[in-house]
Amino acid sequence: MAETVFKQDPHKVRDKREKNLEVAIGREVRSFRHQRDMTVAELSEKTGLSMGMLSKIENGNISPSLNTLQMLASALSVPLTSFFRRFEEKRDAVHVKNGEAVEISRAGTRAGHQYNLLGHIGSNNSGVVMEPYLITLSETSDVFPTFQHEGIELLYILEGEVRYRHGDTLYDLKPGDSFFFDADAPHGPEELIELPTKFLSIITYPQSS
Template sequence: MDPDDGEGLFSDAFPTRELPPASAFPGQDPHALGGARDNILEVAIGREVRSFRNKLGITVADLAAATGLSLGMLSKIENGVTSPSLTTLQTLSRALGVPVTAFFRRFEERREAVFVKAGEGLLIERRGTRAGHQYRLLGHNAGNTGRVVVEPYVITLTEESDVFPLFQHSGLEFIYMLEGEVIYRHADKLYHLTPGDSLFFDADAPHGPDEMRQLPIRFLSIISYAKDEV
């Protein structure tokens, strides 16, 4: 099988998928300014009120009937455009069955960032280390309260590195090529990766470098998995 041939032996069983058009992703706009409002108290309270209401499976009208507040006022509260009084928060807490302090949880939540200078980062041992693959960890969020662990690495392959296309681990992995040229295997499909190319895949299938075309090879690898899969 020619690794440069997009119509390889396994192309029918493992077709290469291209990204759908941007209109197919109706979710978050990465350029929106909404993130700048995350620490505004009114927005934080509104999100918690909506979250608790949704958990109970009730509508805004149901909550209005239970609290005596108008639909318009509840809409303003949930959208973070008004600051509810303590009396209003007490009324909402009784109706939703949560303490008043629960509405401030998101506002008080710590937001952290990990800064790594160029060339730094923690060198760690992973399965491929014995094959000469250098893993430099750029950050880790396992200590946070979220349910997903994200591990970003810069992986370097040199003349001393072995080809090893049999990595398998839980979660998803994203690769972005920075330097060099490699034939990368995922399951029964081969991908010719050069700088600027990327690959996103289910990491539970066998994967890894199958042929190193141009050394040194460096790529960004971002692995994510559920905490209960650790």
């Protein structure tokens, strides 16, 4: 049986790339305008471009000419090349298949809590680090309600039941419950009610930390 080969239409690929460029330029124009606390009307007055035209540019609906970009760059006091700065940047993604999450050592492992890291991206342009974990508590796990670390944390309970402390308050968490909190306060499982307990833990904190 002959193998079927699927080929992308080069015109569609080009059109998609051009559309992505228009969207990237529009986002930068809007971002610079907001940074300067400038309204669309004010930018229109400085450039001579209509507000409708500026709206289409910011929404990525049209491809602005070089002359138009030069007027925008002058009005916003930025280099023309700054409108393209994010278009060619590499954007990372991580796909962790079922059963392939890496088990790591973290503060809670000393209490018998199993941590599986679900993905990690190093340096990025968001300024925020996110650490997603699948945590498993079993018969061998200890209660440990005094975790403290920077950032904020979200828990989502998948199975089991745990009484969880945050500061001076206790929360009974069951499957389907979520818990979002400031991680700088003492927190952690106070009582393991139904085992095994599995939950997602997503921690975020500033990248500079």
